[in-house]
Amino acid sequence: MSDDNMLSQEEIDALLQGDFGLDELEDEEEDEGGSSGGGGQVGEFSAEHFRALQEVADDALVKEIAVLKDFINQEVALSDGKHPEMVEVEDLKQDLLSTEHILITTDFEQGKSGLVINGISGAMIASLMTGEEWDGDPDFEWDELKLSALQDCFNGLVGKVVPALKNSLGQDFVNQPPQAIVLSGKDFPPEASLLKQDKIVQVSYDLSIGDEPPSQLRFLLSEDLAKTFIKGKDPSADFGDSAVDDSVDSALDDLAAEVDLPDTDSVAATPDPTATPGAMPGMMPGMMPGATPGAAPQMDPNMMAFMQQQMAMQQQMAQQGGQAGGAGMPNMGAPGGQGGGGQQMPFSPWQFAPIAPMNMGTGQLSNMELLKDVSLQITVELGRAKMPIGQILELVNGSIVELNKQAGEAVELYVQGKLIARGEVVIIDENFGIRITSILSPQERLSSVKGK
DSSP, X not given: OOGGGSOOHHHHHHHHTTOOSHHHHHHHHHHHTOOBTTSSOBTTBOXXXXXXXXXXXXXXXXXXXXXXXXXXXXXXXXXXXXXXXXEEHHHHHHHHSSSOEEEEEOOBTTBOEEEEEXXXXXXXXXXXXXXXXXXXXXXXXXXXXXXXXXXXXXXHHHHHHHHHXXXXXXXXXXXXXXXXXXXXXXXXXXXXXXXXXXXXXXXXXXXXXXXXXXXXXXXXXXHHHHHHHXXXXXXXXXXXXXXXXXXXXXXHHHHHHHSOOOOHHHHHTSOOTTSOTTOOTTOOTTBOTTOOTTSOXXXXXXXXXHHXXXXXXXXXXXXXXXXXXXXXXXXXXXXXXXXXXXXXXXXXXXXXXXXXXXXXXXXXXXXHHHTTTOOOOEEEEOOOOOOOHHHHHTOOTTOXXXXXXXXXXXXXXXXXXEEEEEEEEEEETTEEEEEEEEEOOHHHHHHHHHHO
């Protein structure tokens, strides 16, 4: 082996320690001022934050993108994921509006996000969803039907992404229905609220559909949603919140040290602002200052006149109650809750009529007889099936649709849409019929209604 192919001692030590030169690479990218997630600190996000976000995006998108094959009958895959990066909206606007792109919103309660694909890839998916042959038509025009078909396709993808996020991050995510938005012209449309933010986190992949050349797929996230994903992947992730809390606590401590708080003795000696002006602490309301302790208290003349007026009113009300024969309000008059006459109001407990069981007489039965001529809709369900829109559009005369029931399995009998019985299919003369084999109990019927 030549000397050129031999490793130096420093390189051997780096390999044993698990350091493959990433630190030097990060320092070089940070010195160059790049915004790549493989580099140093970018705003509140570090290189470790972007690595965690890359893992979340790979688990949610790369592993679940293949579900689109069920809708367009073409192999779909993501590859060559780029490092997450923080992008300015103005730079993103120049890039996306130079040619037609499609934004599929994938908003969550924790923040906004979206997938951006170029117009050709979106047109191909919409054409295959609506049953058309894709031939790279340059005159393709978007309409409501094609946008709705594209939304349904990516709705199936989101249905797989949400459980994948829960498994990866250990928390529930509630998403909004996807919305397909055409990006063209000089500015983003108002409904593209994600693209109205100043900065957006972006993760890019190469999107392959069938035999078509790969195109770019961008996974855009708001800063709040990106932080949620990162903290779910790494609970110890810190975005500077603890440093802000420490600085606030330190400022509050400094402020408390500068302010002289009164001691408890001075607080206890503070006069009551509701007391009579000039009164000393500990005096009863209405007492005149300067009264000798132990002597008869001297009342304020205004307070004394007020108390005399109240006593006169109580005596007058007591006399009126006595003249009315105790018909006044209870507990109004003499102490002890007695009226002016010294007698309590007579009362007796309310007597309720006994409850007797209701007999089902001929009157009630006759009412039931009136309902026997009412016609109800009876439906027998042979089975059900769930198919993608693409397969439904391909149905022709002679197509066979497989149901979810096996041969010989009991069919359901519904009355006004409510399941009440099961049975087997029979032939009566030249018509189909059903032989009842089991009738649901009231509890089973109630359970079936709640299940719907």
